[in-house]
Amino acid sequence: MASFLSPSIPLLFFFILFSSSFTPSATVVPTAKTFIFRVDGGSKPSIFPTHFHWYSSEFAEGPRILHVYDTVFHGFSAMVTPDEAQVLRNHPAVLAVFEDRRRELHTTRSPQFLGLRNQKGLWSESDYGSDVIIGVFDTGIWPERRSFSDLNLGPVPKRWRGVCQSGIRFAPKNCNRKIVGARFFAKGQQAAVIGGINETVEFMSPRDADGHGTHTASTAAGRHSFKASLSGYASGVAKGVAPKARIAAYKVCWKESGCLDSDILAAFDAAVSDGVDVISISIGGGDGISSPYYLDPIAIGSYAAASRGIFISSSAGNDGPNGMSVTNLEPWVTTVGAGTIDRNFPADVILGDGRRLSGVSLYSGEPLNGKMFPVVYPGKTGMLSASLCMENSLEPRHVKGKIVICDRGSSPRVAKGLVVKKAGGVGMILANGISNGEGLVGDAHLIPACAVGSREGDKIKAYALKHPNPVATIDFRGTVIGIKPAPVVASFSGRGPNGLNPEILKPDLIAPGVNILAAWTEAVGPTGLNSDPRKTEFNILSGTSMACPHVSGAAALLKSAHPDWSPAAVRSAMMTTASLVDNTNRTLADESTGKSSTPYDFGSGHLNLGRALDPGLVYDITNDDYITFLCSIGYGPRTIQVITRTPVRCPKRKPSPENLNYPSITALFPVSRKGWLTKTLVRTVTNVGQAEAVYRATVESPRGVTVTVRPSRLAFSQAVKKRSYLVTVTVNTRNMVVGESGAVFGSVTWSDGGKHAVRSPVVVTQIDPLR
Known part of the structure; x- marks a missing residue:
């Protein structure tokens, strides 16, 4: 048998050493925390019938073990003290140890906006995603909603094992035949949260007490629901991107305590074993810091899933418009930012001097009917908490009977309205700060309220502070369709560059993520506040959480139409056919500034399913390619094994990470070197279109950069389906002007004379090689 013991350590002494680091009779240790242990599964002594027997005998007592992972990951999670974790870190069979980390959720007209049409195109070719199974990692599901009806669906796919x-x-x-499976994962939460999960506001089951999971599941795969709306807003037929796809709900996030890595990893383990085809995970780091892949359970779990042919869609995070704010950076995952659609919910603030300033709102209660009320800005007192309308920060004598201006930030937008209401205010104007710019999202406020951009907010504040008798009212204008320009990159959407490996452009693309109508839980009102008594079948939310399931549903359609495509091929089809212009035929704009956006904002562009069905060429990536990439970024074989489960060998000559066969192309040059520099990268395309085809390259070189492609012509036939080409990038770093983004951008497009245009963005930048 394979042994992990040092020959100089007797077996009995080894057992005593590791067993003595735990209290035999204790199952709860006051200073204990949850740690995840990555173990070399092949090191299990044969005397133990299962890995659990090994772990519980040698590493931790059975009651202190929370999860045993054996599908995407060999190892376990357990409640141990930091000292005990350090002892186990030195165990020869332990490859890695990391403390459990808390994650955050990144929180129906959009299918048409993506180019989907009934009875033709991708919906027709894929039979609306029938028999593809989407695993949704979220807050669970409210199964009674019409969006989850199994009417006229065929039997559950026989391969399903969940x-x-x-x-x-x-x-x-x-x-049913729509929701084919549902699980919940709570052991990590119960161990980490003092007193355990609050069962007065939460269900110890897959049932959704929060609403987020129901919303994302129905966005990806909801059935057609007629006469859908949120209190009259966005009325019409609600439907998911893949209406016939099946849903498997994996509840890993909890209403009051978020999501823990140990539970998320257990969900990956189960989902891969169950037989899902797509995983949708609108979850990311809540601390703004991206961990190396070998210390990130989402990266580890998603690698194992992708290596088995499962497509993973993840959200880019909501920390934009700051640069380097994108999350979920692993190259085997499709990272999705958020854009707007051509529907909005305008509300205007009308000031006493006659000015009308535009905002948005989903308020559906008694309107103000043009009545003017005094308007006040608590921020004039100099108290930050008052300007932000934090809990107990408003003096009723100052705000009673008035419309209150509240600054955005530090607390939920809808919660600020509740603070105003408790203090006696009659309405609220929610003003963006400079960091939010002009990006707006609608909220179903409990009082008459609307959100305004930074510029409008400054005007309203100035009026309230300087006018001797400031008054205002709010005019709620309902739903407006046909907004231009659209899409634009949402202000909150996570932006590049990639903070871990800038050689890989992230996000990959953007999809609808602003003011999205989808199904909602019966457990809470549309604001999600416990004090909101309203019940609604549908809700309107914004976030990259909403964009992610659009791509998950799109992947279900593409996998149904092309069952032989790999996850990388599916992503490539979306990226190389993405749109770069809005409905005014101008370059996609940045909502936060109104200026043109860049690939650091939108990746390859906005999802366009009218073209993704037939992309012509795809950039495929194998498991070996990913391993080579991990070698190229400096990971050693033992570190890579933490991610891949199996031992690997790196090439003697260190490869370049820029040569990963990604659909986007990034060339990095060191800031320390000046003058003319050249770099040559390689890419390989696979023909998935007409067998006999000839493609020619068109290059748009970034400003101040020369990009050439060799060969410039690629011919395909029945016998030749793959072709490689070289991209040579030449810069003069003394004259290179990168601008605010720190990079310059161009593209390489392969065209076959009309039907197909396979576009890859080109990013050229300088970095510190000691980053």
Whole structure:
């Protein structure tokens, strides 16, 4: 048998050493935390029938082990003290140890906006995604919604091996031919949260007490629901991107305590074993810091899933418009930013001097009917908490009977309105700060309220502070369709460059993520506040959380139409056919500034499913390619094994990470070197279109950069389906002007004379090689 013991350490002494680091009778240690242990599965002594027997005998007592991972990951999570974790870190069979980390959720007209049409194109070719199974990692699901009807759906695919897990208000009958499986993962939460999960506001089951999971699941794969709306807003037929795809709900996030890595990793383990085809995960780091892949359970779990042919879609995060704010950076995952659609919910602030300033709102209660009210800005007192309308910060004598101006930030937008209401205010104007710019999202406020951009907010504040008798009212204008320009890059959407490996452009693309109508839980009102008594079947939300399931549904359609495509091929089809212009035929704008955006904002562009069905050429990537990439960024074989499960060998000559066969192209040059510099990169394309085809390259060189492609002509036939080409980038670093973004941008496009245009963005930048 394979042994992890040092020959100089007797077996009995080894057991005593590691067993003595735990209290035999204790299952709860006051200073304990949850740690995840990556173990070399092949090191298990044969005397143990299972890995659990090994872990519980040698590493931690059985009651302290939370999850055992054996599908995407060999190892376990357990409650141990930091000192005990350090002891285990030195165990010869332990490859890596990392502390459990808390993640955050990145929180229907959009299918048409993506180019989907009934009875033709991708919907028709894929049979609306029938029989593709989407695993949704989120807050669970509210199964009784019309969006999850299984009317006229065929049998559950025979390859499905999952379960419908019972729990509070959830039974096997809650699954059907649409919701084919449901699980919940709570062991990490119960161990980490003092007092455990709050069962007065949460269900210990797959049932959704938050709403986020129901919303994302129905966005990806909701059935057609007629006469859908949120209190009259966005009325019409609600439907997901892949209406016939099946849903498997994996509840890993909890209403009050978020999402823990240990539970997320357990969900990956289950989903891969269950047989999902797509994983949609609108979850990311809540601290703004991206961990190396070998210390990131989402990266590890998603690698194992992708290596088995499962497409993973993840959200880019909501920390834009700051640069380097994009999350979920691993190259085997498709990272999705958010854009607007051509529908909006305008509300105007009318000042006493006659000015009308535009904003947005989803308020559906009693309107103000043009009545003017005094308007006040609590920020004039100099108290930050008052300007932000934080809990207990407003003096009723100052705001009673008035419309209150609140600054955005530090607390939920809808919660600020509740603070104003408690203090006696009659309405609220929510003003963006400079960091939010002009980006606006609608909220179903409990009082008459609307959000305005930074410029409008400054004008309203100046009026309220300087006018001797400032008054205002709010005019709610309902739903408006046909907004121009659209899409624009949402202000909050996570932006590049990639903070871990700038050689890989992230985000990959953007999709609708602003004011998206989808199904909602019965457990809470549309604001999500416990004090909101309203119930609604649908809700309108914004965030990269909403953009991610659009791409998950799109992947279901493409996998249904092309079952032989790899996850990388599916992503490539979306990226190389993405749109770069809005509905006014101008370059996609940045909502935060109104200026043109760049690939650091939108990646390859905006998802366009009218073209992705037939991309012509795709950039495919194998597991070996990913391993070569990990070698190229300096990971050693043991570190890579943490991610891949199996031992690997790196090439003797270190490869270049820029040569990963990604659909986008990035050339990095060191800031320390001056003068003329040249770099040559390689890419390989696979023909998935007409067998006999000839493609020619068109190059748009970035400003001040020369880009050439060799060969400039690629011919394909029945016998030749793959072709490689070289991209040579030449810069004069003394004259290179990169501007605010720190990079310059161009493109390489392969065209076959009319039907196909396969476009890759080109990013050229300088970096510190000691980053």
